[in-house]
Amino acid sequence: DVQLTQSPSFLSASIGDRVTITCRASQDIRRYLAWYQQIPGKAPKLLIYTASTLQSGVPSRFSGSGSGTEFTLTISSLQPEDFATYYCQQLHTYPYTFGQGTKLEIK
Amino acid sequence: DVQLVESGGGLVQPGGSLRLACEGSGFSLSNFGFHWVRQAPGKGLQYISAISNDGAYTYYADSVKGRFTISRDNSKNTVYLQMASLTIDDTAVYYCARGSAGSVVTSFDYWGQGRLVTVSS
Numbered sequence: 398d399v400q401l402t403q404s405p406s407f408l409s410a411s412i413g414d415r416v417t418i419t420c421r422a423s424q425d426i427r428r429y430l431a432w433y434q435q436i437p438g439k440a441p442k443l444l445i446y447t448a449s450t451l452q453s454g455v456p457s458r459f460s461g462s463g464s465g466t467e468f469t470l471t472i473s474s475l476q477p478e479d480f481a482t483y484y485c486q487q488l489h490t491y492p493y494t495f496g497q498g499t500k501l502e503i504k
Numbered sequence: 505d506v507q508l509v510e511s512g513g514g515l516v517q518p519g520g521s522l523r524l525a526c527e528g529s530g531f532s533l534s535n536f537g538f539h540w541v542r543q544a545p546g547k548g549l550q551y552i553s554a555i556s557n558d559g560a561y562t563y564y565a566d567s568v569k570g571r572f573t574i575s576r577d578n579s580k581n582t583v584y585l586q587m588a589s590l591t592i593d594d595t596a597v598y599y600c601a602r603g604s605a606g607s608v609v610t611s612f613d614y615w616g617q618g619r620l621v622t623v624s625s
Contacts (some may be wrong), residue, residue: 429610431610431611433549441541441549443611452611484549486612491554492552494551496548
């Protein structure tokens with residue numbers, strides 16, 4: 398199975414901060430990577446697919462980059478509604494594994 | 505609007521069986537592959553199963569292979585997950601998710617609300 402390792406696992410930041418989350422894959426997954434946001438008690442919400450394509454309706458402060466084995470999710474200016482847990486997912490090879498998650502908390 | 509509404513789940517004893525259903529609306533179910541993902545309490549997301557748009561292809565993670573069965577009835581706009589030989593480790597919220605359109609799935613663009621399955625004696 399493709400292993401995805403996110404860093405950091407926990408992130409404390411303030412409103413207006415720029416934050417970056419990294420996702421590293423155990424093998425080349427080209428650009429078959431998606432990012433999701435999950436608020437407690439809710440289903441995950443798609444933010445970005447194919448590493449850098451913004452899902453319709455997602456604010457432009459979210460952006461993604463990378464290919465191969467290293468990917469990043471950046472939030473340019475944190476808003477109150479962005480404090481949540483973020484997951485990366487590879488869709489290159491079954492099983493379509495997820496990273497362990499990054500919990501973004503208010504400082 | 506696209507919606508996925510899950511039903512089923514609940515409390516079951518170890519060794520028991522349960523079925524989850526995921527009904528889609530606002531789109532043609534037969535055009536999309538579907539997936540099941542689960543999340544144990546306080547844990548991350550775990551991918552468990554997939555079914556192609558026509559039901560011809562299925563996939564199971566090792567953790568559920570031989571115990572869970574994914575199926576679909578496009579005439580009822582519904583995807584199912586039949587779970588058997590349940591253990592305590594299967595306790596989780598189960599989500600159905602729609603694979604993105606096209607010949608290559610690049611994301612799960614819509615998700616059900618999730619159903620809690622609790623395996624306990």
